[in-house]
Amino acid sequence: MVEFDRTAFIKKFQEEASEYLQRLNEGVITLESDPDNRELIDQMLRDAHTLKGSSRMVGLIEISDVSHKLEDIMVKVRDGEMRYSPGMSDAFFEALDTIVFLSENAGKDVSEQIDIPAVLDRLSAVAASGEPSKPPSTPEVAAPVSAPEQGMEASASEPSTSSVEPLQKSQVRQAPSAARRGAPHQAAAEEKLQTRVQQTVRIRTEQVDRLLNLVSEVVISQIKTEQHARDLRAVQALSNEVHQAWSRVRARLADVEDGADSSLDEDIEILEGLMSDEWRQLAALAKEYADDTSRTSTVVSDLQEHSMGLRMLPVSTVFNSFPRAVRDLAHQFKKDVNLVIEGGDTELDKKVLEEINDPLIHIMRNAVDHGIEPVDDRIAAGKPPKGTIRLAARQEGDQIVIEVSDDGAGIDPDKVRAAALRKGFITATEAKSMSDREAMYLIFEPGFSTSAIITEISGRGVGMDVVREFVVDKLKGSLDVFSELGQGTMFRLTIPLTLAIIRALLVRVGEQVFALPTASIEETLRVDPQEIIKVEGREVIRRQRRTIPIVHLSEVLGVTGSAARTNKTPVVTLGFSGHRMGFIVDSFVGEQQIVIKTLGTHLQRVDNVAGVTVLGAGEVVPILNVPDLMNNARQLSGLRRREPTAAEQVEKGPRRILICEDSFTTRELERSIFEAAGYEVETAVDGAAGLAKLREGLKVDAVVTDVQMPNMTGFQLTKAIKADAILQGIPVVIVTSLEREEEKAEGIEAGADAYITKSVFNQDTLLDTVDRLIR
Amino acid sequence: MSENDTSPTAALAGRAAEILRQRAESLAQVDLEQSAVETIGLLLFRLAEEWYAVRIDGVREIYNDFEVTRIPRLPSHVLGVINVRGEIISVINVAALMRVASDQDHSGVREPNGIIVSSEPFVSTLVVDEIGDIIDVPRDSLEPPLSTLDKNQADFVSASVYTQERLVGIINLEKVLEPVGEPV
Incomplete structure (x- = not known):
């Protein structure tokens, strides 16, 4: 398993935490004047809880401890065990400041600058008594707490002191020991605060989009301006020609008229002067305009690039959650998998990033499920026991290429052909004339699966077709597959840098x-x-x-x-x-x-x-x-693959299924689901009864069975059906409340075609699955 | 309250109810007086012989002389889209939508008169034959739409008002700006 890149998570945490801390700070102030604000109390409790959880996730245990104490207090306030009083604010602000300090210095040893145990003690004291123990530097605050009426009085009579004092105190106590250690530390802390403020500004994405809209308008008018500059130069060239022609005419006139009419001579001179001026001025204007335009051009293209950059984020913001996801998947499918991530700093439009998570997860799920072989198979094939999935991102021109490759079994084009043929996607002739590469692309057919069994993950109708459609439709990109039998498979996602x-x-x-x-x-x-x-x-x-x-x-x-x-x-x-x-x-x-x-x-x-x-x-x-x-x-053009029409279905006769289920309720529920969908339904109260009906010659299109039944379990029934030369063609769907992996494995072993757990059970899943198997 | 009931509490309760009723009436009076002076702003526009109006708070701008880009397979009352300073906005042939006459057949791409209207969050441009004045009318001069209106029109006209010696139908922007197509 790859090491978690904790620093990236910590950054995420810091961003997230600043929002909660801001809200908690505001909450404390509001609560002072409105101590019974239920909504606020609940929200603060949630915020403290979230802070506790997420800080623990990124390993900032001290923050987690402090948040935990805050949460404890808020729980008591919520449950009416104590009432929030302004006197508690000190301890709250101190705790919040401590969290800010810890968050900013995440990963550093700050035990010298801040006394966490003391902060925790003070919070515990608040939690225990409803009254804060007095921190050393805190002046006395008359904060009657426990009696509700007194509390009310306090909040009504001294709102000014209660709202101002905590702020002063939080400044005094920026870092509790800073006061003792002298001014330089405090100055450093303030400086740090300032730089942090300068580094990030949070902006709503619509604002950025509106800005981009305007920028693209500027780009368009700039293109027009450049065209005008060219037009102007053309006019200048024209004026040049006019002037040259005029010069020739003037020379001829001087020869012909030889001082005949002085007034004409004067006019000629005036005209000459005007034309020269016009020509000169036009030339100057054209040059100036062209210069301005080219200067603006540079600025505009910079502006465009930078404003586009506003939306760009490194892919690692999404990739960083994948090691965990792959680990869970590997666990789920009983595989041993290592995830290698490359090019995490490649930048991508935020909108694309948001959309890219699901398709990638799906591809990796496929890689873990179908690609990587079980450990024993890998050893037998002379491969390292641990499979590797490589997730690599890189920029190629104005596109981002993301490759997900595994060193698993690869896609067998013959198996794909066979499966496609069986499911009626292609005809036998087509299968024969198809190249291996073309055959591989059949995995993008809607509803296609080579998998021997449909589990709810691969069986919920989310196939590679959906992934590909998503990539093409939403991301305006393409998805390709490359595979070598025994060597592995690679999916290549090519998407534009930005959706814009x-x-x-x-x-x-x-x-x-x-x-x-x-x-x-x-x-x-x-x-x-x-x-x-x-x-x-x-x-x-x-x-x-x-x-x-x-x-x-x-x-x-x-x-x-x-x-x-x-x-x-x-x-x-x-x-x-x-x-x-x-x-x-x-x-x-x-x-x-x-x-x-x-x-x-x-x-x-x-x-x-x-x-x-x-x-x-x-x-x-x-x-x-x-x-x-x-x-x-x-x-x-009538090329669409025809769904069987109602008339055709009648012609074939209604589809019939057998339900084996010992629970009356479940049986009748399933019966009504299938009957509503137009199926003819036969039932049996256990596996043995079901098998007997089939052996007696009951013709069904599919069997839907429970696992735990008297006389014969669903697994035994499945095995029996699959071992029977006449019955083995009937698809078997196991519907069960068993969710353990061993059970699923047993289902696969028994030869079931689909396995649906009741926890994900819904009408559509069941109908889709059966429908797909019958087709 | 019964006249015969002379118990002191009942009398007191009766008196209180009377006071409350009077107060309620006087409050209602104030309300009526206020609404009498309240006006709403309307932008008038013409379609063939008839005048209509949109409430001024739904008007974003008047947009004249523009070229519409056709988009294939739109509902027949949507002509296409225009680019207004980088924002793409649809164009509605409001006459076609309400099935009333218009001076123009809107088959060309150029349109002389547009009113960009919005009913949050939807924005569109209505093409009309002529854009008229902006007027203020007292709120209580608004009448329900003519009962003889065709059903198609009745949906899109929320009220009518008699002003400048003509009856003006006030367009129901919410209805006119109902989005086209399923949200993606």
């Missing part, structure tokens, strides 16, 4: 320009009309031994495309979740970086459109949503 900017291909359809995220584009082609083949009424093209259906983007979008057909039809092929499709456009406009903007608050979700961008000229361009496009295109 992506690379996109601009295409024209009719009169409008649309943007397609480059990450989803496989290739751009120019296709000869004769290359487009009609198959069963659909248009397809052949590309590297693959058949790619093509559709008109204009039809999918419902806009008018250009009617003119060129010899070479521009086609963009998009790839998403294992599907490839070509979209005919009118023309390619070009590829560039674009700033993503939402459609605003009023348009919350629009089919096919993920957002818009504003081009340099101020033109607003819709950004297309690739998963939507693929779905709609498939629907449009």
